[in-house]
Amino acid sequence: MNIVVLNSSPRKDGTITHILKGITSGIAKEYNIEWINLYDYSIKPCTACMKCRPDDECILPEDGGQIIGRKIRDADGLIIGTPTHWGNMSALLKSLFDRNMTAFIGEKTNGMPFPRQKGKPAIIVTACTAPWPFNFITTQSRGAASAVHRILHSDGYKLLGKIIKPGTNKKPQIPQSLLNKAKVLGGKL
Numbered sequence: 001m002n003i004v005v006l007n008s009s010p011r012k013d014g015t016i017t018h019i020l021k022g023i024t025s026g027i028a029k030e031y032n033i034e035w036i037n038l039y040d041y042s043i044k045p046c047t048a049c050m051k052c053r054p055d056d057e058c059i060l061p062e063d064g065g066q067i068i069g070r071k072i073r074d075a076d077g078l079i080i081g082t083p084t085h086w087g088n089m090s091a092l093l094k095s096l097f098d099r100n101m102t103a104f105i106g107e108k109t110n111g112m113p114f115p116r117q118k119g120k121p122a123i124i125v126t127a128c129t130a131p132w133p134f135n136f137i138t139t140q141s142r143g144a145a146s147a148v149h150r151i152l153h154s155d156g157y158k159l160l161g162k163i164i165k166p167g168t169n170k171k172p173q174i175p176q177s178l179l180n181k182a183k184v185l186g187g188k189l
């Protein structure tokens with residue numbers, strides 16, 4: 001099993017990074033884990049040319065968009081961490097998804113989309129400064145997690161679970177109980 005861990009936080013020592021490490025600590029030793037720090041890559045925005053539909057891959061000059069898209073497309077499972085930015089996923093993660101529409105969702109000849117990642121396991125991690133219950137009520141971390149989930153669902157991924165850490169401004173420490181939950185989730189892959 002090849003698992004991609006996609007850290008889409010610009011902070012390499014932030015909350016998302018630590019929770020992702022918690023998840024990987026629970027993954028079976030024989031699995032191959034590829035950790036990707038998304039913000040190490042340059043990803044140009046999608047130009048909405050729609051050429052990826054007939055061509056099956058983005059036609060823009062090669063950058064992190066195609067490189068990471070192929071890694072995710074070929075992996076057996078995906079763990080995505082995103083900070084909550086404006087009640088949504090981080091900007092570069094959205095660009096990555098935009099640039100890889102057909103890697104995840106194909107199109108049948110009758111124009112109907114189909115999920116290309118059907119049945120592959122996925123985990124979503126997010127964090128935000130809004131404290132509980134405002135992170136949920138005002139769709140802060142809830143907005144980020146559900147935006148990522150919507151895309152993964154369209155791709156056919158099977159969501160094993162979500163880990164959410166609210167209130168990171170006033171309570172930056174990650175409770176051991178949350179790290180334990182992350183480890184258990186990693187073991188389900």
Ligand SMILES: Cc1cc2nc3c(=O)[nH]c(=O)nc-3n(C[C@H](O)[C@H](O)[C@H](O)COP(=O)(O)O)c2cc1C
Pocket residue numbers: 009010011013014015016017083084085086087088127128129130140141168169
């Ligand atoms: C551009 C930007 C937008 C943000 N938007 C929100 C937001 O909408 N709601 C919120 O509660 N926190 C927001 N935050 C705070 C981050 O979600 C929070 O600091 C989170 O813990 C970052 O996780 P990280 O340290 O792993 O990157 C924002 C931070 C940045 C930099």
